Amino acid sequence: MPDLRRLRIRGDEMTNLLDNIAEFRAFVWDHSLDAFQAQFDERRFLNDHETSSLVKIARASMSEPEKFGIILKSSIYDDAAILSLVLQICGLTRNKILQDLKASADLNKNGIQIPGKYSALPNSRAWPAASSYIASRMRKVFHSFADQSDDALGSAIESLNQATWPGYIRQERAKRSGHEAEYRLATLMFNCNIPFEPKMKAENPLCADAQISGVSFDLVVPSVLKPILVFKSTVHTANIGQYGESKDDLEIKHARAMIESKYSSQRPILMAFIDGVGFYSNKSGLEGVLTGSDEFCQFRTIWKSAAIALTQLRRNFRIYLSEQDMISFEPFLKRRGCIDSVVIKTTADLDGSEIEAGDALIKIF
Structure with missing residues (x-):
């Protein structure tokens, strides 16, 4: 029963x-509809300095990786936040570049340590590999704009700034x-x-x-x-x-x-x-x-x-x-x-x- x-x-x-x-x-x-969430959804516009820096970096990505690395590094010294913007408009995240570099057989074979933060990459031994990695992504994104004017390229960069933001901030948002x-x-x-x-x-x-x-x-x-x-x-x-x-x-x-x-x-x-x-x-x-x-x-x-x-x-x-x-x-x-x-x-x-x-x-x- x-x-x-x-x-x-x-x-x-x-x-x-x-x-x-x-x-x-x-x-x-x-x-x-939450105000807290809105801060992640609403991306600010780039200022003139950021746009001009990104235009210069995008054009440099069409040259050899070593030259690109020098130009990118000098831009980062001028404004540390530029590296974050570069990663964003390439469709990368702060974590993805680190994880991809850690998987590099060449870096592991040579005993090159990957920093724990993306912002430390320019001053690390991994920078040549990191800048080459970024350059290849930049070329894929901007190759069709190689013959465009700076104004046209700047407009494209602003569009990418708005379009890539939700994915870039997703981890932080979560x-x-x-x-x-x-x-x-x-x-x-x-x-x-x-x-x-x-x-x-x-x-x-x-x-x-x-x-x-x-x-x-x-x-x-x-x-x-x-x-x-x-x-x-x-x-x-x-x-x-x-x-x-x-x-x-x-x-x-x-x-x-x-x-x-x-x-x-x-x-x-x-x-x-x-x-x-x-x-x-x-x-x-x-x-x-x-x-x-x-x-x-x-x-x-x-x-x-x-x-x-x-x-x-x-x-x-x-x-x-x-x-x-x-x-x-x-x-x-x-x-x-x-x-x-x-x-x-x-x-x-x-x-x-x-x-x-x-x-x-x-x-x-």
Whole structure:
């Protein structure tokens, strides 16, 4: 005979998961409209100095590699940022040139070390090979412009500047986007006067995470010694592949296992900051995070994190929500004991001192 109690629990868990997935989809981050993301999408125009330098370098790429290397190196000495622009308009990235050079059999045979940063290439023994590598890419891009005027070549370079930027900045964008969630969590906690660790997260989201028994957390409230709320954040704005799918789920499982084994009572709440359309193609990762965490929030619902922290710390506060959100999040507000601290935003007496928290406003008393 089947265990009816286990079937009921599984049914409840499935209902909760479906509700969480529905909430996730309803509030998923529209990164295309986000000001943070816009800084990556909107490429500035090149100035006259940059354009003239790139025109000269493009023309030099049609000559022998040694001469090209000398001209490119002199341009870099004049302006160190030129090398970055050269790599960009050739369709390269700062990392690709280093990895390709590291794979060179000739360089390895001669014991030539490749620097850890692309900017160090001009002053390294690898520069002849690096400049020859860049020259071949430049020739492929600009060979059809060899007979064009400087103005025409300059216009082509500006077009390439705009077209190649998204690919060039993609790696930086992914790294920064991954840390944007914890940065916004940290700044919200800071603005609400909620203690947290690491304290540097509000200034430098790329700083080291907090550690509890060997498990990393993006943020811990109020401290790693007496945690009441711990965060794992993950944001994906594109398809992340199989590795990312399993990684998100595993990290939550490891965090939960540690918490359950270490804390017999007064267990800290494990909250996931999970967002991005990349999870549409990562069903197992999304379900794993939503099932393994106690609560979750997104960019639009980041106010949930402050609501839990303020309630746990027994602070006086008020959250202003729309009437629809107040209805939608009533189960969460009751579950976390903060329903009495919520009022409808449209009828609230706002004075401008409220703190923005996604779709909500928070006032601390």
